[in-house]
Each structure stands twice: as C-alpha cells, then as structure tokens.
Amino acid sequence: MAIDDSTGTAAPADVVLAGLPEIRSELEDVYRDLHAHPELGHQEHRTAARVAERLTEWGYRVHAGVGGTGVVGVLANGDGPVVLLRADMDALPVREDTGLPYASTATATDASGRDVPVAHACGHDMHVTCLLGAARLMAASPTSWQGTLVALFQPAEEPGDGADRMLADGLADRVPRPDVAFAQHVLPYPAGTLGTRSGSFLSAADNLKITVHGRGAHGSAPQAAIDPVVMASMIVVRLQTIVSRELAATEPAVLTVGSVHAGTTGNVIPDTAEIQLNVRTYDEGTREAVLAAVRRIVTAECDASRATRDPQYEEGGRFPPTVNDEAVTADVSAAFTAYFGERARTSALQSASEDFSRIPDAFGTPYTYWGIGCTDPDAYRAAERRGTVAQDIPVNHSARFAPVLQPTLDTGVQALVVASLTRLARPDDRRG
Structure with missing residues (x-):
C-alpha cells in the first residue's frame, strides 16, 4: 500500500481498491456470464439490464435506454469535478473458437436480417466488468473522494453509431457536463500492463462501398462482355499502391479491401462487382489525400476497362480519430506510474478506431484513452522469443x-479508479 509522505496515510486509490479482493470472485463471475451471452450492437438488452440493476443497487441515479440500449449511472458525492468513465457493451458477428468453458454459442439476427454467430471477440465484456468493478468500489468508499462520477455504458461501438445515438437521445440533458472523460480498451499485449499515449492514439476510419459496372455475358464468350470482375481485380491491386507509393514513410495510413463480391456462378460474367474497403488515417490532410486517390484510381480503371457507366460510391460509417489531451494524459500517466510502476508504459500508435471521442467532444471535455494488456504473459514472452507474436x-x-x-480484470478496475482519483480525490489527499 502506498503511503502519502505528507500525511502518513494511505493514498486514496489504495483505500478505494482495498475492497477489490472482496468482490474479485463476483466480478469474475460477471465477466464469464457476459462473455457467454454476447449481444450485437443495439441488441444489448440483457447486458444493459444487468448493468442498470447493479448501478441502482449501489446508489447510482440510473438512466436506461439512452440511445436505445445505453445505460448511464450518476453518483454525486458532494461538490467537485465531474468524471465520466465509459465502457462499450456490444459484441461481434464472429463464431468463437477459444475453447473456453464459458465460450459463446450465441447466435442473433443482424441488421440486414442474417442469422449470425455472436462472440465478444473484442473484449467489450471485459470493459463492462471493469467499469462495474470501479463503479462499485467508488460507491463503497465515499470518504475517499468528492465530486460526481458518471459511469456510461455505451451500445454499438462496433457499427460506430452508438455514441451518436446516445447524444441524439439527450445524453447531455441527463448528465452533468464532465470535466474529464476516460476510457480504456483491452489490447493483445501482456496482461497486467497498460499503456498511455499523448496526442494521436487511435486512427480515424472511413468505410466505402464501390460498385463498378460492366456488361454481362456467357462465360464462354468474354469478348461479348465488359468484365466487372477483372475491373474490380485491377482496382484492388492498384489501391495497394496508395499507401506504399503516394504517402511518405513517416505518414501512417492503412487501406484494406475487406470484401469483393460479383456474380453467382462460374460460367456467367455478371453486370456489376462490388468492392468494400476501409481507410484509416491520423490527420485530415492524409485522409483527404487517400480518399481522393481511391476515387482517382477507381475512375481510371473503369475508364480503361470501358465501364458502361460511372462507378457508384456509398459511404459507410466513419469513426473519428482519438486524440488524447496532453495535460490530462500527463496526469493519468503519472498516476499510473506511481501505482503500477514498470507495468505502466507508453503505448504505440494504434490503427484501430473508436467512436468514444464523440461523447467528450460533444461536451467540449478533454479526455484520455488508454490500453490494457490482456494476453497471457508467459505466452506473449514465448512468442516474442520465437519472433512469432503476429502469428501466435x-x-x-x-x-x-x-x-x-x-x-486483466484487476488491472482494468485499478486503472479506472486510479484515473478517476486524479480529479476526484479530496483536495487534501491529492498527490503530486
């Protein structure tokens, strides 16, 4: 336990977190239950109900159904700053292959009406459990802090519209304006470690669907066709040159073609082909340059192939960049170093994307977002020695x-509590 040299008393984080061993087993059961019962974005009814029930039990003023399935708990504990902690709740249309005894076997109907497997393949179940743990411990230790804690459980991070729907449903009218906002995400690094980063941390993301138009014909008579499959293939190959040949090596970006679809059988040349791609960038200038290059290449290849009409573009969801406030990040990083020691690190730039920043941005609130490791440390070290981290x-x-x-679970709970207390610790208890 850390001791405040000026008072000889335990630091606030140690006082609050002293209750963690008592609730650890219960939190582990909560996690296993959430993992075994994942729900797609905007379908998190079971998860939201359990969250709301627990927050109510612990004395939070609860707003349920925000933006559909969002839940917000507000705990006022005297005058002081307002801190918002956010966790995302939704799962993915993935068939789990972990072999865990509590692995998901769930299925659901997605937004397009398809029956799909569902799994927590991004760790949002861990995020929910960690925030529940932090919310409970803070509620149980009111003498260790003052101010207002807002625990926000957001739906539909994966489709990218969960934060927007909560805001459109009057989130700003239901909670006090936060002075600071925090969020975290599990990443495939050694469990027990965590990483902060000032400035750019997560990329912006743009999703684009492109339809190219040819002329169909029998597979035995390609001379009678304008083959959109060949057209799309050339586009896919050429798009790979944008990052490798049009951007400087110091200008990070990712362009991925995740779906190409055309035709129904091998002996029929179809009329159209559809390409779906994803672009990730860290600043607006790079984003505009990459998207302009995509349209230039698609147009040129369609012209070269004698396309029967101009390509069609359909913009999908867009994720904003996550850019951590320098001062807030410095405070949290120092607090993490004081509490976790060498386990607290500087994180690498991440090419994943999030919609979390839309919430603090809507309030005009500074924020920081960090990563927590979740991989078995021995397995990670062994893969490092083999040079096979990416593969294994x-x-x-x-x-x-x-x-x-x-x-992982303990670290996530501890991180949320330690970060919260950089603002909520009573003035006499704050440590420089």
Missing part, C-alpha cells in the same frame, strides 16, 4: 481472441 497471439476481432481473466 490472437488479436481483437479474431475468433480466438479472449482476454486472460486475471490479471
């Missing part, structure tokens, strides 16, 4: 991805 360590959205329960 499952990443988010993989069917084999599942956080090791401990010490």
Whole structure:
C-alpha cells in the first residue's frame, strides 16, 4: 500500500481498491456470464439490464435506454469535478473458437436480417466488468473522494453509431457536463500492463462501398462482355499502391479491401462487382489525400476497362480519430506510474478506431484513452522469443481472441479508479 509522505496515510486509490479482493470472485463471475451471452450492437438488452440493476443497487441515479440500449449511472458525492468513465457493451458477428468453458454459442439476427454467430471477440465484456468493478468500489468508499462520477455504458461501438445515438437521445440533458472523460480498451499485449499515449492514439476510419459496372455475358464468350470482375481485380491491386507509393514513410495510413463480391456462378460474367474497403488515417490532410486517390484510381480503371457507366460510391460509417489531451494524459500517466510502476508504459500508435471521442467532444471535455494488456504473459514472452507474436497471439476481432481473466480484470478496475482519483480525490489527499 502506498503511503502519502505528507500525511502518513494511505493514498486514496489504495483505500478505494482495498475492497477489490472482496468482490474479485463476483466480478469474475460477471465477466464469464457476459462473455457467454454476447449481444450485437443495439441488441444489448440483457447486458444493459444487468448493468442498470447493479448501478441502482449501489446508489447510482440510473438512466436506461439512452440511445436505445445505453445505460448511464450518476453518483454525486458532494461538490467537485465531474468524471465520466465509459465502457462499450456490444459484441461481434464472429463464431468463437477459444475453447473456453464459458465460450459463446450465441447466435442473433443482424441488421440486414442474417442469422449470425455472436462472440465478444473484442473484449467489450471485459470493459463492462471493469467499469462495474470501479463503479462499485467508488460507491463503497465515499470518504475517499468528492465530486460526481458518471459511469456510461455505451451500445454499438462496433457499427460506430452508438455514441451518436446516445447524444441524439439527450445524453447531455441527463448528465452533468464532465470535466474529464476516460476510457480504456483491452489490447493483445501482456496482461497486467497498460499503456498511455499523448496526442494521436487511435486512427480515424472511413468505410466505402464501390460498385463498378460492366456488361454481362456467357462465360464462354468474354469478348461479348465488359468484365466487372477483372475491373474490380485491377482496382484492388492498384489501391495497394496508395499507401506504399503516394504517402511518405513517416505518414501512417492503412487501406484494406475487406470484401469483393460479383456474380453467382462460374460460367456467367455478371453486370456489376462490388468492392468494400476501409481507410484509416491520423490527420485530415492524409485522409483527404487517400480518399481522393481511391476515387482517382477507381475512375481510371473503369475508364480503361470501358465501364458502361460511372462507378457508384456509398459511404459507410466513419469513426473519428482519438486524440488524447496532453495535460490530462500527463496526469493519468503519472498516476499510473506511481501505482503500477514498470507495468505502466507508453503505448504505440494504434490503427484501430473508436467512436468514444464523440461523447467528450460533444461536451467540449478533454479526455484520455488508454490500453490494457490482456494476453497471457508467459505466452506473449514465448512468442516474442520465437519472433512469432503476429502469428501466435490472437488479436481483437479474431475468433480466438479472449482476454486472460486475471490479471486483466484487476488491472482494468485499478486503472479506472486510479484515473478517476486524479480529479476526484479530496483536495487534501491529492498527490503530486
């Protein structure tokens, strides 16, 4: 336990977190239950009900059904700053392949009406459990802090519209304006570690669907066709040159073609082909340059192939960049170093994307977002020695991805409490 040199008393984080061993087993059961019962975005009814029930039990003023399935708990504890903690709740249309005894076997109907398997392949079940743990411990230790804690459980992070729907449903009228906002995400690094980063942390993301138009014909008579399959193939190959040949090596960006679809059988040349791609960038200038290059290449290849009409573009969901406030990040990083020691690190730039920042941005609130490791440390070190981390360590959205329960859960709870107390600790208890 850390001791405040000026008072000889335990630091506030140690006082609040002293209750963690008592609730650890219960939190682990909550996690296993959430993991076994995942729900797609905007379908998180079971998860939301359990969250709301617990927050109410612990004395929070609860707003349920925000933006559909969002839940917000507000705990006022005297005058002081307002801190918002956010966790996302939704799962993915993935068939789990972890072999865990509590692995998901759930299925659901997605937004397009398809029956799909569902799994928590991105760790949002861990995020929910960690925030529940932090919310409970803070409620149980009112003498260790003052101010207002807002625990926000957001739906539909994966489709990218959960934060917007909560805001459109009057979130700003239901909670006090936060002075600071915090969020975290499990990442495929050794469990027990965590990483902060000032400035750009997560990329912006743009999703684009492109339809190219040819002329169909019998597979035995390609001379009578304008083949959109060939057209799309050339576009896919050419798009790979944008990042490798049009951007400087110091200008990070990712362009991925995730779906190409055309035709129904092998001996029929179809009329159209559809390409779906994803672009990730860290600043607006790079984003505009990449998207302009995509349209230039698609137009040129369609012209070269004698397309029967101009290509069609359909913009999908867009994720904003996550850019951590420098001052807030410095405070949290210092607090993490004081509490976790060498386990607290500087994180690498991440090419994943999030919609969390839309919430603090709507309030005009500074924020910081950090990563917590969730991979078995021994497995990670062994893969490092072999040079096979990329091959052997499952990443988010993989069917084999599942956080090791401990010490991931403890670390996530501790991180949220420590970060909250950088603002909510009573003035006499704050440590420089």
